[in-house]
Amino acid sequence: MGEKSETREKKIKSVSDLSGIGPTTLSKLIEQGYSSLESIAIATPQDLSAAAGIPITVAQKIIKEAREALDIRFKTALELKQERQNIKKITVGSQSLDGLLGGGIETRTMTEFFGEYGSGKTQICLQLSVNVQLPNDKGGLEGKAVYIDTEGTFRWERIEAIARGSGLDTDTVMNNIMYIRAVNSDHQIAIVDELQDMIVKDPSIKLVIVDSATSHFRAEYAGRENLAVRQQKLNRHLHQLIRLSEIYDLAVVITNQVMARPDMFYGDPTQAVGGHTLYHAPGVRIQLKKSRGNKRIARVVDAPHLPEGEAVFVITEEGIRDVEE
Numbered sequence: 001m002g003e004k005s006e007t008r009e010k011k012i013k014s015v016s017d018l019s020g021i022g023p024t025t026l027s028k029l030i031e032q033g034y035s036s037l038e039s040i041a042i043a044t045p046q047d048l049s050a051a052a053g054i055p056i057t058v059a060q061k062i063i064k065e066a067r068e069a070l071d072i073r074f075k076t077a078l079e080l081k082q083e084r085q086n087i088k089k090i091t092v093g094s095q096s097l098d099g100l101l102g103g104g105i106e107t108r109t110m111t112e113f114f115g116e117y118g119s120g121k122t123q124i125c126l127q128l129s130v131n132v133q134l135p136n137d138k139g140g141l142e143g144k145a146v147y148i149d150t151e152g153t154f155r156w157e158r159i160e161a162i163a164r165g166s167g168l169d170t171d172t173v174m175n176n177i178m179y180i181r182a183v184n185s186d187h188q189i190a191i192v193d194e195l196q197d198m199i200v201k202d203p204s205i206k207l208v209i210v211d212s213a214t215s216h217f218r219a220e221y222a223g224r225e226n227l228a229v230r231q232q233k234l235n236r237h238l239h240q241l242i243r244l245s246e247i248y249d250l251a252v253v254i255t256n257q258v259m260a261r262p263d264m265f266y267g268d269p270t271q272a273v274g275g276h277t278l279y280h281a282p283g284v285r286i287q288l289k290k291s292r293g294n295k296r297i298a299r300v301v302d303a304p305h306l307p308e309g310e311a312v313f314v315i316t317e318e319g320i321r322d323v324e325e
C-alpha cells in the first residue's frame, strides 16, 4: 500500500459510497437489511435486485464493489504474511508494554485499553498521540493524531509535559494533535462519520483515539430495555473505526472503563460495566490494573497473535515509562 505517498484516495467505506446508489436505493437497501458492505458482499444479485428494485446487472456490480472494498478474495498465505509485514507500530513509551504488544500499537487494528478509573487509559492515549509523531527509528510514524474526547479528560498540559519528556518541540507536537470533544453518542458517531474526509485530506493522520468509546453509550442507553439498541449502535460505530484503520492504514485506539471490584453489581471485572458483553469487535484488548504507587499492570486479553503475559509500567510526569530497577 502506498504509505509513503502523500495522497489518500477516497475509498468505499459504506453502502452509500457504492457507485450508482442514490438516496432512494440506499433507503430501500437499509430497509431490507443491507446496511453494511458485508451484508451486500454476501448477497446474491437476485436478492439484492429484488430488495432494492435495481437491475440484476447493477446488483452484480455493487456486490463486486463491496467485495473489493472489503478485500474479500482468496489470498495466499504468503500474501497474508506480506500484509502483516506492512503493519506498522507505535511505541507506547515502555519497552515492557511494547513487548507485550509485539512491538507497539498496530496500524490497521483497533486496540482497546480497558480498566478501572485511574488505571492509565487516558495517559496511554496522550502518550500515543505524542509518540505517533516520533521518527520511524524512534518507534513513531511521523504522523498526526486525532483525539476524540468524550469525558473531557484531555489535558494539553500533559501533552506538553510528555513532549518535553521525549525531547520534542512542544508546540510542534501540540499542533499535530487534532482534538475534539464529543458531547454525546450521536455526536461521537457523527465525528467518526466525517473522519474519512479528514483522513483523506490529511494523509499524515496515523492515529485515531476515542477516549472513551463507551461512556456516552452507557450513560444514554442505561437499563436492560435499551441494551439491544446500545449494542447495535456501539457495534456499528466500532466497526466503522476498524474499517477506517484497515482502509487507511491507521492505528485506532479506544478506551473503555470497567468496574474495579468484582463484587460490585456487574460480576466479572474483565467485562465492561453495564452488561455481560458491551460489544463484539475484533482487535487487540489490553486490560490495565492499578498496582502500587504509579505502577500499572497490563495484560493482553484474547489476541490470537500475541502470547499471554503481563507487563508492568509506570506513569510519570514525562509519561509512560518502564519501571526503574
Ligand SMILES: Nc1ncnc2c1ncn2[C@@H]1O[C@H](COP(=O)(O)OP(=O)(O)O)[C@@H](O)[C@H]1O
Pocket (backbone or CB within 6 Å): 115, 116, 117, 118, 119, 120, 121, 122, 123, 124, 153, 294, 315, 316, 317, 318
Ligand atoms: N503529571 C502526572 N505525573 C505523574 N502521574 C500522573 C500525572 N498525571 C496523571 N498521572 C497519573 O495518571 C493517573 C490517571 O490515569 P488516567 O490515564 O487518567 O486514568 P484512566 O484510566 O481513568 O483514564 C493518575 O492517577 C496519576 O497516577
Ligand SMILES: [Mg+2]
Pocket (backbone or CB within 6 Å): 121, 122, 123, 151, 153, 211
Ligand atoms: Mg480516562
